[in-house]
Amino acid sequence: MSISTTDPTGISIEKRMRRHAQFDRLLRLVIPVLTLLSAVAMWEFLVWYHEVPHYLIPAPSRIAATLITDWWSLMGSMWFTVKLTLMSLALAIIGGVALGTVFAMSRVVEISLFPFAVILQVTPVVAIAPLILIYVPNTFYALLICAWIMAFFPILSSTAIGLRSADHNLRDMFTMYRASPWQRLRYLLIPSALPYFMAALKIAGGLALIGAVVAEFVAGTAGQNTGLASRILESSFRSEIPRMFAALFLVSVLGIIIFLITSWLSKAVLGHWHESEIKRER
Amino acid sequence: MKSTNFLCRGSTRNLHGDDMNTENNSGVEAPIQIEMSGVDKVFGNGTIAVRGLNLTVQQGEFVSFLGPSGCGKSTALKMISGLLSHSAGEITVNGHPPGQSQDIGYVFQEATLMPWATVFDNVYLPLRLKGVSRPDAQVDVEAALASVGLSKFNDSYPRELSGGMKMRVSIARAMVTKPKLLLMDEPFAALDEMTRSRLNNDVMALWKKRDLTVIFVTHSVFESVYLSSRVVVMAARPGRVVNEIAQHDNYPRTEQYRTTAAYAENCRVVSQALEETMDHVDINH
Ligand SMILES: Nc1ncnc2c1ncn2[C@@H]1O[C@H](COP(=O)(O)OP(=O)(O)O)[C@@H](O)[C@H]1O
Numbered sequence: 112m113s114i115s116t117t118d119p120t121g122i123s124i125e126k127r128m129r130r131h132a133q134f135d136r137l138l139r140l141v142i143p144v145l146t147l148l149s150a151v152a153m154w155e156f157l158v159w160y161h162e163v164p165h166y167l168i169p170a171p172s173r174i175a176a177t178l179i180t181d182w183w184s185l186m187g188s189m190w191f192t193v194k195l196t197l198m199s200l201a202l203a204i205i206g207g208v209a210l211g212t213v214f215a216m217s218r219v220v221e222i223s224l225f226p227f228a229v230i231l232q233v234t235p236v237v238a239i240a241p242l243i244l245i246y247v248p249n250t251f252y253a254l255l256i257c258a259w260i261m262a263f264f265p266i267l268s269s270t271a272i273g274l275r276s277a278d279h280n281l282r283d284m285f286t287m288y289r290a291s292p293w294q295r296l297r298y299l300l301i302p303s304a305l306p307y308f309m310a311a312l313k314i315a316g317g318l319a320l321i322g323a324v325v326a327e328f329v330a331g332t333a334g335q336n337t338g339l340a341s342r343i344l345e346s347s348f349r350s351e352i353p354r355m356f357a358a359l360f361l362v363s364v365l366g367i368i369i370f371l372i373t374s375w376l377s378k379a380v381l382g383h384w385h386e387s388e389i390k391r392e393r
Numbered sequence: 394m395k396s397t398n399f400l401c402r403g404s405t406r407n408l409h410g411d412d413m414n415t416e417n418n419s420g421v422e423a424p425i426q427i428e429m430s431g432v433d434k435v436f437g438n439g440t441i442a443v444r445g446l447n448l449t450v451q452q453g454e455f456v457s458f459l460g461p462s463g464c465g466k467s468t469a470l471k472m473i474s475g476l477l478s479h480s481a482g483e484i485t486v487n488g489h490p491p492g493q494s495q496d497i498g499y500v501f502q503e504a505t506l507m508p509w510a511t512v513f514d515n516v517y518l519p520l521r522l523k524g525v526s527r528p529d530a531q532v533d534v535e536a537a538l539a540s541v542g543l544s545k546f547n548d549s550y551p552r553e554l555s556g557g558m559k560m561r562v563s564i565a566r567a568m569v570t571k572p573k574l575l576l577m578d579e580p581f582a583a584l585d586e587m588t589r590s591r592l593n594n595d596v597m598a599l600w601k602k603r604d605l606t607v608i609f610v611t612h613s614v615f616e617s618v619y620l621s622s623r624v625v626v627m628a629a630r631p632g633r634v635v636n637e638i639a640q641h642d643n644y645p646r647t648e649q650y651r652t653t654a655a656y657a658e659n660c661r662v663v664s665q666a667l668e669e670t671m672d673h674v675d676i677n678h
């Protein structure tokens with residue numbers, strides 16, 4: 112007699128497991144969405160019930176209405192912030208990877224330049240931003256530099272550590288088979304560094320957005336073609352609280368999108384092999 | 394105990410240090426593959442890992458390095474492969490200084506696979522580094538995988554394999570360039586007993602089939618006696634060869650050999666030789 116994989120209800124265990132997994136995945140999506148929706152509904156209800164004036168706390172419906180009426184001006188600002196964030200992130204990746212590679216190859220360069228990188232990192236951007244705004248005449252470039260400073264360091268340090276993290280026996284093997292420096296980089300060092308780099312990218316993406324917003328706050332509404340932070344500032348001066356919330360909402364959405372994209376990228380690059388992205392079956 | 398060199402023979406180099414033509418060595422006697430004489434290794438921190446190491450290995454031998462931890466087994470192996478330079482003495486591999494012969498396969502204690510690459514790509518690596526294209530390498534890679542019994546795992550990732558299977562991939566990778574010399578540094582130390590004895594048999598089969606010379610580092614007396622044609626016993630502080638014990642030429646050996654009186658006796662002799670090296674040394678095993 113063989114051991115049965117069928118339980119008394121006649122459905123195979125495998126099928127039930129699969130169904131269970133599907134259900135599990137659905138729950139993971141449905142529960143947070145429901146929680147969020149009920150929180151918003153609660154907010155709406157409380158504002159309505161207590162008749163809170165919209166210049167104190169606007170109801171979600173009012174924020175949504177503002178989003179629609181001010182759609183084009185808000186979209187313009189959002190585009191500005193997106194541009195700032197993505198450009199600073201791109202520059203941080205280019206600079207961080209380039210310098211990180213040099214650090215990984217040369218201890219001397221690392222020891223001499225690392226203090227500068229640390230100073231850049233630990234000094235709050237808000238504190239340096241006014242100076243940068245004075246020295247850099249073009250506001251956009253000044254903002255770009257501020258956001259870049261925020262995103263640069265994690266990429267730099269992770270690239271340097273990641274490139275050094277390759278297994279020493281694998282290094283020996285590459286030596287034994289006389290790998291060229293290029294082959295070593297391509298087939299050993301870069302793959303070893305990828306998990307570190309992807310983790311840094313997730314952090315740097317968020318930091319670039321924070322940098323872009325913070326820098327704009329410091330700069331104020333000086334420029335005409337300005338981003339979401341300026342909309343928030345401007346609305347606060349004019350006590351247009353719903354508009355403030357609308358801009359804030361868009362900043363959050365932007366942050367979430369960046370997070371989702373970097374997480375997806377990390378999964379796409381590491382999903383097939385690295386512990387951090389592998390789903391363990393239970 | 395004095396170092397006894399059973400296979401002491403003249404160097405293949407003439408007085409001028411030029412290499413003799415190795416093609417002349419096709420006589421009845423197997424040519425010398427590895428020659429180490431008076432080899433020292435002093436690390437930068439002052440550790441004398443190996444002192445006065447003398448060893449001659451002929452083509453087709455299966456030599457085990459047996460000794461306590463820290464007696465310089467890995468160091469010796471790395472010097473033969475050219476991964477480490479030696480501080481004094483002379484080493485020749487196929488008549489050349491070490492590191493010049495690419496005809497070496499190396500297996501580490503851990504499988505040392507690239508976790509981001511498939512089984513196929515891991516085994517393909519040595520050929521890829523030599524500039525062989527993937528289509529050209531296909532046949533050799535698949536043959537190497539088949540020779541270790543892993544034909545259906547081309548597209549698997551290392552994390553999907555058991556410890557024994559990972560080690561098989563590692564051996565396939567070492568064999569893919571069809572080397573004549575296989576260096577193995579405690580390759581099965583981390584495996585369970587069953588897997589280990591199965592892999593022992595497979596390595597012996599591979600050795601015979603491919604006409605290999607194997608140097609096999611282990612700290613297991615039983616493993617060394619079961620596998621090798623000669624056991625080289627090493628002592629620590631400083632690392633040196635203290636004894637060489639030739640084994641019967643009773644290949645092919647099967648699991649049955651492990652149950653014979655001859656095997657028990659060989660193990661006893663080797664154990665005793667190992668014991669003598671450990672006077673005044675902590676025994677960790
Ligand atoms: N890179 C190194 N630097 C300094 N000392 C080392 C290094 N590698 C090994 N040693 C020392 O050399 C001795 C022999 O090491 P090893 O060859 O690894 O021994 P085994 O493989 O027999 O256990 C040990 O005392 C070890 O601490």
Ligand SMILES: [Mg+2]
Pocket residue numbers: 466467468578579
């Ligand atoms: Mg060792």
